[in-house]
Amino acid sequence: MVSSEGSVLIVTEVDKNQEILPISLECVTAGKRLAEALGGGTVALIMGAGVGEAAKEMTHYGVDEVCLVDHPDLTAYQPELYVAAFLQVCERVNPRAILMGDTLTSIDMAPRVAFALNTGLVTDCVAVEVSDGEVSFVKPVYSSNVMAAYTFASEPYVVTLRSRAEEAAERQETADAGVTPVDVKLDAASVRTEVLQRVVEEDAGPKLTGADIIVSGGRGVGGPEGFEQLKELADLLHAAVGASRPPCDLGWAPPKSQVGQTGEKVAPSLYIAVGISGATQHIAGMQSSKKIVAINKDPKANIFKIADYGVIGRWEEVVPALREAVSEIRK
Amino acid sequence: MDIIVCIKQVPDPEGPQDCFVINPEALRVEPRGIPPVLSLFDENALEAALRIKDACRDQDVKITVVSAGKKLSNAVLQKALAVGADELVKVEDAAFESGALDSYATASILAAAIRKIGRYDLILAGRQAADWNAGQVGIGIARFLDIPAVTLVRKIEIQEGHALLERVTADGYEAVKTPLPALVVASNEVGEMRYPTMIQRREAKKKPIVAWGAADLGREGELRNKLVLKRLFPAEMRKGECMLVEGKTPAEAGRNLARRLSQDGLI
Ligand SMILES: Cc1cc2nc3c(=O)[nH]c(=O)nc-3n(C[C@H](O)[C@H](O)[C@H](O)COP(=O)(O)OP(=O)(O)OC[C@H]3O[C@@H](n4cnc5c(N)ncnc54)[C@H](O)[C@@H]3O)c2cc1C
Ligand SMILES: Nc1ncnc2c1ncn2[C@@H]1O[C@H](COP(=O)(O)O)[C@@H](O)[C@H]1O
Numbered sequence: 001m002v003s004s005e006g007s008v009l010i011v012t013e014v015d016k017n018q019e020i021l022p023i024s025l026e027c028v029t030a031g032k033r034l035a036e037a038l039g040g041g042t043v044a045l046i047m048g049a050g051v052g053e054a055a056k057e058m059t060h061y062g063v064d065e066v067c068l069v070d071h072p073d074l075t076a077y078q079p080e081l082y083v084a085a086f087l088q089v090c091e092r093v094n095p096r097a098i099l100m101g102d103t104l105t106s107i108d109m110a111p112r113v114a115f116a117l118n119t120g121l122v123t124d125c126v127a128v129e130v131s132d133g134e135v136s137f138v139k140p141v142y143s144s145n146v147m148a149a150y151t152f153a154s155e156p157y158v159v160t161l162r163s164r165a166e167e168a169a170e171r172q173e174t175a176d177a178g179v180t181p182v183d184v185k186l187d188a189a190s191v192r193t194e195v196l197q198r199v200v201e202e203d204a205g206p207k208l209t210g211a212d213i214i215v216s217g218g219r220g221v222g223g224p225e226g227f228e229q230l231k232e233l234a235d236l237l238h239a240a241v242g243a244s245r246p247p248c249d250l251g252w253a254p255p256k257s258q259v260g261q262t263g264e265k266v267a268p269s270l271y272i273a274v275g276i277s278g279a280t281q282h283i284a285g286m287q288s289s290k291k292i293v294a295i296n297k298d299p300k301a302n303i304f305k306i307a308d309y310g311v312i313g314r315w316e317e318v319v320p321a322l323r324e325a326v327s328e329i330r331k
Numbered sequence: 332m333d334i335i336v337c338i339k340q341v342p343d344p345e346g347p348q349d350c351f352v353i354n355p356e357a358l359r360v361e362p363r364g365i366p367p368v369l370s371l372f373d374e375n376a377l378e379a380a381l382r383i384k385d386a387c388r389d390q391d392v393k394i395t396v397v398s399a400g401k402k403l404s405n406a407v408l409q410k411a412l413a414v415g416a417d418e419l420v421k422v423e424d425a426a427f428e429s430g431a432l433d434s435y436a437t438a439s440i441l442a443a444a445i446r447k448i449g450r451y452d453l454i455l456a457g458r459q460a461a462d463w464n465a466g467q468v469g470i471g472i473a474r475f476l477d478i479p480a481v482t483l484v485r486k487i488e489i490q491e492g493h494a495l496l497e498r499v500t501a502d503g504y505e506a507v508k509t510p511l512p513a514l515v516v517a518s519n520e521v522g523e524m525r526y527p528t529m530i531q532r533r534e535a536k537k538k539p540i541v542a543w544g545a546a547d548l549g550r551e552g553e554l555r556n557k558l559v560l561k562r563l564f565p566a567e568m569r570k571g572e573c574m575l576v577e578g579k580t581p582a583e584a585g586r587n588l589a590r591r592l593s594q595d596g597l598i
Contacts, residue, residue: 079480079482080479103501104483104499104500104501107466107482107483108470108482108483110467111434111466111467111469111470111471112470112474112480114435114467114557115435115438115467115470115471115474115475116474118557119557120433120434120435120556120557120558121434121465121467121557121558122558123459123464123465123466123467124464124466136561136562139464140464140566141360141462141463141464142342142344142351142360142462142463143344143345143346143351143461144566145348145351145565145566146351146353146360146563146564146565146566147563147564147565147566148463148560148562148563149560149561149562149563149564150558150559150560150561151558151559151561152557152558152559153556153557153558153559154557192479192509192510193479193480193481193507193508193509193513194507194508194509195505195506195507196495196505196506196507196508197505197506198500198503198505198506199503199504199505199506200502200503201502201503201504213598237598245519246523248519248520249375249519249520249521249522249523250522250523251520251522255485255499255518255520256501256502261464262458262459262519269597270592270597270598279345280348280566280568281344283568283569287568287569291595291597292571293588293592294573295585295588302347304571304573305568305570305571305573306568306569306570306571307571307573308571308572308573308574309573309574309576309588309591309592310573310574310575310576311575311576311577311581311584311585311588312575312584313581313584313585314581317580317581317582317585318581318582318584318585318588319585320582320585321581321582321583321584321585321586321589322585322586322588322589324586325585325586325588325589325590326589326598328589329589329590329593329598
């Protein structure tokens, strides 16, 4: 039975293979600190269909309780059903705070939940700060040039956490928490927005998150042909291909390759930025990279201010030579 | 067919960092030397609306742009009229300063304005405003108007009484069908907004602009904020010691870069 009145509810997401997302474990770290400040416990919530194993696994990360909503209608994320299920869990748990990762799902779900609960929401939070018993939530605003700290005038606090803002909670051998199944009543017939089809678009090459090297292109790359050249370089380096926003908007690169404030936040050992000017919104997604290389024809481009290595020149001349030299070295 | 597009006026988000001057006492960001513009993602939303208008030439499609704020510039917002919107509704009040309203308050004001406009089959919003980056107002409007909402939409096709949408997901997209009226949050994958021609810019000055205040919406003196802004401070930027790798030609510099990265154990 769920008894943790006034606790922090941590929404746990899993990937296609039912593996818990790293961001959810980062939420646990922030959630525990938050719970301590609020004087309650932590409850992790897993929703989906056939996610029992993931729920069991979640008991190893130091939360006080794991709530499991396992329902055939929750196979894939459908906003109305997920929110309906979530609100029923909230009635039982009565949380003081709700933490989610800043994922594509929560971009949709978190505002729905906050408005349904008549409360506020801080999205893309990069720091949960506790001082003198007051909890504030910090997020970047104004093109990531300014940081804003918020408190809430309402409860529960709803917050989405940016990935890599916290260390992931560590797995412990012992599992102290129990799994509490929560029954929810869902009415699939009441759904207003119907998903007709889910289309998986072919995605070749390594993923951005977790990639050790990323070769990223910007507007300066000029078109899809340029991205093919970057892909060749990336293949040689076993690297993932990233992009700034304009190439994604213009269809030169797939949406999910976008790095930055509204895209992926990455931290590879090496980030090679080609034809990217270094707008703060882009830097926001890659400044944690260990080393940054900039290739840009404009010596005054902002990207050189944050890069470790730079080549001033047109990529059309620099990149093919770089690729050949890399392939020599790799031989 | 009546389409409403929510567009916020923001200081140019691409301005350099020192343009965003923080006033820590007043809890305000005071932009210096950068012009106000249409919020970037709202341009994507308007572009999505314009494409519907292009596709439904045989129908009477009216696009109304709604913007709420403290001091709104006709010159800035007229760009929306120049690219093809038909009417502009400005909702202005001294209390509607961007930093003084959170998403909950903003959504309730915009929902009230949309109710007053009265006719809407489709409402479009951007993914997030380029100043406070909240990413909530669209869904809030839908909630207040009790209509369905679909987010991160890159393509819209209007059919009889409903819309077919392509919604961006982590590994592709979803085809979603929604009854109308509905609210759609456009994703940036819609693509950039078209440019207005000189003639369109001139013509835009003749298009109607409606100006409402808080009183017209029955919304004086109550903001309904759920968040309290406590502190503003500068963001720390990474500082690199950039080593410029040179060569007699750019190609040589490229080869030298490979060597350098290899020496430093990075590749
Ligand atoms: C709310 C908001 C969120 C945003 N989120 C993101 C985000 O998540 N990610 C993101 O990337 N952006 C984001 N942006 C957009 C961001 O502000 C910039 O517009 C964008 O990052 C610029 O991309 P770019 O550097 O590729 O293009 P540009 O700024 O146009 O720069 C192109 C660069 O290429 C160089 N170049 C041109 N030709 C060549 C050549 N032949 N060889 C070498 N160099 C060349 C130029 O010198 C220039 O520096 C966001 C903006 C807003 C307002
Ligand atoms: N003051 C405003 N006037 C008009 N539209 C707005 C306003 N604030 C937000 N919006 C719309 O809501 C979207 C999301 O805003 P936000 O939740 O503030 O990030 C924006 O992209 C706009 O489409």
